[in-house]
Amino acid sequence: MNLATSARQRTWLPLAVVLVTQMMIVLDAAIVNIALPDMQQALHIHPADLSWVVNAYTLAFGGLLLLGARAGDLFGRRSVFAAGMVLFTAASLLGGFATAPGQLFAARAAQGVGAALVAPSALAILMSLCSDAKERTRAIGYYTVVSASGAAVGLIAGGVLTSYVSWRWVMFVNVPIGAVVLVASRIALPHNETRRGSFDVFGAVLSTVGMTALVYGFIRAAADGWSDNGARVSFAVALLLLATFVAVERRVKEPVTPLHLFADRERSTAYVARLLLVAGSMGSFFFLSQYFQIVLGWSAMRTGLAFIPFPVTIFISSQLATRVFVERFGSRLVMAVGMALSAIGLLLLSQMDAHSTYGELIVGMVVFALGNGTAFVPLTAAGIAGVAPKDAGVASGLVNVTQQLGGSVGLAVLVTVFATAGDGAATSAASSADAKDIFVTGADRGLGVAAALLAAALVLVLVVMRPRRPQESVVEDPTEQMVLEPEPA
Structure with missing residues (x-):
């Protein structure tokens, strides 16, 4: 058995643990969306407060990610990972049993806190196990598939669970998965030595x-x-x-966020570009999920299944980017092409009207997903490139921070654009009371702005980013070595 085969066997279980964890975290931000009407009816949530089912999770997750990242660096990533997974799983269980709006909001916030502890430690552990450049690129490719397609998978899962079981299962589904991941992490995940110093x-x-x-x-x-x-x-x-x-x-x-991480031109540009990419991308899920139900009159189940092309296309394109495109054409060109395709896909979707069919929309959906899968692989790699092992956790945290804040800020901006355009359309369409036309007008405007955000990310990558040479991509720090053997249970 050669060393490469041995390394792959040693990393496949930790990789599986990390990928399932990332899927849970990303999926959980989207899975509740299709279940919102059922939650509102069951718990008598006021319409103005319904957004807190999503925002309570987003605020806690985005706000505490840097703290969770640094905690993993200082107190041991596997220990912080385990603590976060326990909190995330317990909060999911309590949220599923919620009988009042406040209980559900609190459970969602607690899920966000748990996710903030888990996410950066998971990515840092994964990178510590992949010393070979090709192996690391392949792992990032898998991680990218999960991160980029998690929202679409969440919508699919939300539609299935809400239609066939109950809205409560969009919370309960995390409990058995979280328990399995927690047990597996004790066996499979390595730990880094804890560091002494002030927090x-x-x-x-x-x-x-x-x-x-x-x-x-x-x-x-x-x-x-x-x-x-x-x-x-x-x-x-x-x-x-x-x-x-x-x-x-x-x-x-001992800063919680070493500012020298932003001194690297490639890495800092990747953070901003990722934020813009996610900000623009959130509009597609938000507007399309409503378009299918409001305009086309589809059920939650059918709406969820309509998003299947997203994860399938993202998987294919991310694997091509990982195994072929980055090595052959370079990371910056692959990022640029991916962002351009995503922007084109959103522009195609922004042309929909009240009479568009799914067959017409699928072209824009596939082009958009193709671009996302292509761009996310090199963006993720650039966000953690050249980082010393002692800062791996916080650098991984920043990758997740930009994704979470990009989603939150981007959706807020796009919804504001949608509402403004919708009000204008409402005035012009008041005589016919055509609610479908009003919605489509706002959605098209929002998708157009989303495409502009992706165009801005494209310009940023082409003009500002200067990727380092391959020999500069990994910074070795002999004082910070990862211990690859798991701790005794």
């Missing part, structure tokens, strides 16, 4: 509250308009706290 509690609080205020500001703006005083105050608080956070991180000995 930047003040910086962690500043970053958490600051990012939460930023996300909340966009949520308020989406719901009540950009002139809403609550949104303005939230943005001001976010700006103040994040500016203070940067000042603190420049001075403390």
Whole structure:
């Protein structure tokens, strides 16, 4: 048995654990969407409060990711992973038994906290196991498939569970999966040695509250308009706290987010481009899921199944990017092509009207998914490239932060565009009361703005990014070695 075969056998189970975990985390942000009407009816949730089923998870996840990433670096990634998985699984169980809106919102927030602990540790562990460049690229490819297609899979799963069982099972489904992953992690996952040193509690609080205020500001703006005083105050608080956070991180000995991670041109550009890519991409799921139900009159089950082309196409394109395109053409060109295809797909979808058929929409859906799968592989690799092992957790956390904040901020912006366009259409269509035309007008405008966000990411990659040479892609730090043998249970 050669060394390469031995390495693959040693990493396949940890890889499976990490991929299932990432699927749970990404899927959970989307799976509730199709179940929202049933949740509202069962728990008597006020329409204005219904968005908190999604936003409670988003705020907690996005706000605490950096804290979870640094905790894994300092206290051991496997231990932090286990703690987060226990919290995530328990919160899912409690959420499934919720009998009041507040209980469901609290459970969703607790899920977000657990996900913030699990996600960065999972990616950092995966990267520590892949010392060979090709092996690492292949692992990133699989991770990309899960990350990029998780939302679509969540919509499919949500439709199936809501139609055939109950909305409560969009929460309960995490319990058996989480329990299996927790047991497997004790056997399969390696651990890094814990580090002695101070923990930047003040910086962690500043970053958490600051990012939460930023996300909340966009949520308020989406719901009540950009002139809403609550949104303005939230943005001001976010700006103040994040500016203070940067000042603190420049001075403390053990920062929760080492600012030198942003000094690398390739890595920092990848973070921003990923945020824009996810921000634009969220519109496709949000608007299409409603289009199928409101305009085409489909059931939740049929709506979920309509998204099957997304994960299938993303899988194929990401594997081609991993095994062929990146090595042959270089990461920056592959990123650019992927973003261009995604933007074209959204532009095609923005041409839909009240009489469009699924057959007409499938072209734009496939082109969009093809671009996403192609772009996410090199973007993920660039986001963790050249990072010393001692910073692997926080760099992985930043990859997830940009994805989560991109989804939250992007959806808030696109929903605001949708609402503004819809109001205009409502005036012109008042005589015929054509609700379908009103929805399509707003959705088309939102998808057009989404395509513009992807175009901005494309320009950023082409103009700003300068990928490092292959020999510079991994920074070795002999003082920080990963222990590959699992701890005793």
